[in-house]
Amino acid sequence: MNRPRQFVVEADGGSRGNPGPAGYGAVVIDPETGETLAEAAEYIGVATNNVAEYKGLIAGLRAVKALLPDGTGDAGARVHVRMDSKLVVEQMSGRWKIKHPGMKPLAAEAASVLPGVALTYEWIPREQNKHADRLANEAMDAGRRGGQWNPSASTAALDAPRSSVAAALPPVEGPPGDATAGAARARAALNRPGTASGGAAGPGGTSSASPNPAGTSGATTQGPAGTDASSDRRQGPSATVPAAAVSSGPPPSDPVTPQVGWGMAPDLGAPATLVLLRHGETALTPQKRFSGSGGIDPALSAAGREQAERAAEAFAARGTVQEIVSSPLRRCRETAGAVAARLGLEVRVEDGLRETDFGAWEGLTFGEVKERYGTDLDAWLDSPDAAPTGGGESFTEVARRVADARDRLVTRYAGRTVLVVTHVTPIKTLVRLALGAPAESLFRMELSAASVSAVAYYADGNASLRLLNDTSHLR
Secondary structure, three states, rough: OOOOEEEEEEEEEEOOOOOOOEEEEEEEEEOOOOOEEEEEEEEEEOOOHHHHHHHHHHHHHHHHHOOOOHHOOOOOOEEEEOOOOOHHHHHHOOOOOOOOOOOHHHHHHHHHHHOOEEEEEEEEHHHHHHHHHHHHHHHHHHHOOOOOHHHOOHHHHHHHHOOOOOOHHOOOOEEEOOOOHHHHHHHHHHOOOOEEEEEEEHHHHEEOOOOOOOOOOOOOEEEEEHHHEEEHHHHOOOOOOOOOOEEEEEEEEOOOOOOOOOOOOOOOOOOEEEEEEOOOEEEEOOOOOOOOOOOOOEEEEEHHHHHHHHHHHHHHHOOOEEEEEEOOOOOHHHHHHHHHHOOOOOOEEOOOHHOOOOOHHOOOOHHHHHHHHHHHHHHHOOOOOOOOOOOOOOOOHHHHHHOOOOOOHHHHHOOOEEEEEHHHHHHHHHHHHHHHOOOOHHHHOOOOOOOOEEEEEEEOOOEEEEEEEEEEHHH
């Protein structure tokens, strides 16, 4: 009986700027001999590290497909993927949810390349991924010169000699007659029970795609209200891994319970931190009147301008803000302008950060709305899908555009601290989404004029609420 074909894929990607000029590299290796079977690399223009990493994975899997009979795939084949991208390994293994909209289609594409092939994933240190890393850098160098990677000119295999593909894989006893111990180790990694989709537990409850030498998993935990928290922010003694968001095979039959704690934290790099500043007071603020984006666009009052200046002074003293983004409405642009003048920064306007359109309720107090539109108000308080009278926006609609704006900002400002000047509903929505809290939580938060909140967004798609309704700078 013929033994299924087996391959090792090593893939990498990089971006000089994140986002910046980016490229990927991938190599397919025979695990028994260590022979390079195929190489792939490409300059992909301006992209993030994560996009380049996923592109490298896809290229590696496609290279395997081209080596199979008729290039159609082989249900009996086994592929073991080794990458130094923890994000890609954990997401493709099913231990991290795929939240970023830009990552979902890439993960789905990777999962669809070899639908009948058993895939396992393993995190490896960068120094063990030199061949693919060199290919990615060759591709980026070619892009800098205005061209594309040329395989005939590549020296990646020479610059990154392979000691042994299988040497870093878990040791097992091979059957009699094995040519090398390395072949047995490679086959063990590819044949380990329960790893067809790369997400099942190995011996001792650890995953075959372990992201560290100790063999312990770096999976995310399930937090309150079904949210997931990055492993460097876990608080409980154990965690149940959620089902894979995108999988190349069936989900694991039993949940994985990895070790957790601060010592197991993966290096996810600096988060994109959104410092959320509510605009200063307007004439409508002390009267608690509905003031959205439905036609009324008040300026800051004298008190509001003073609040904006105090906020500017506080941010100048901290020296942490690197960018400023504002809602298009006047009260926010004025508040952002005061800070920008002190920090010497420009203000970028993001339309998705505007306040809710309150329709016919604009300019009215809560009591006036209750008197005139009582039934509509009750529906609005009862359901996030209900909109204010007269064509206003529901909280569901607002959440959708705010989440889209958040994703744009997190991608654009990866690893940076951004002052976001916006309104009550967008700030509460960002906090709610970060916590995974229900829509009714919007009515359970207090946000004062010119208050500061902060949310950090990590590369694995998780968020951490750092601050809520701080007004210490106004005292």
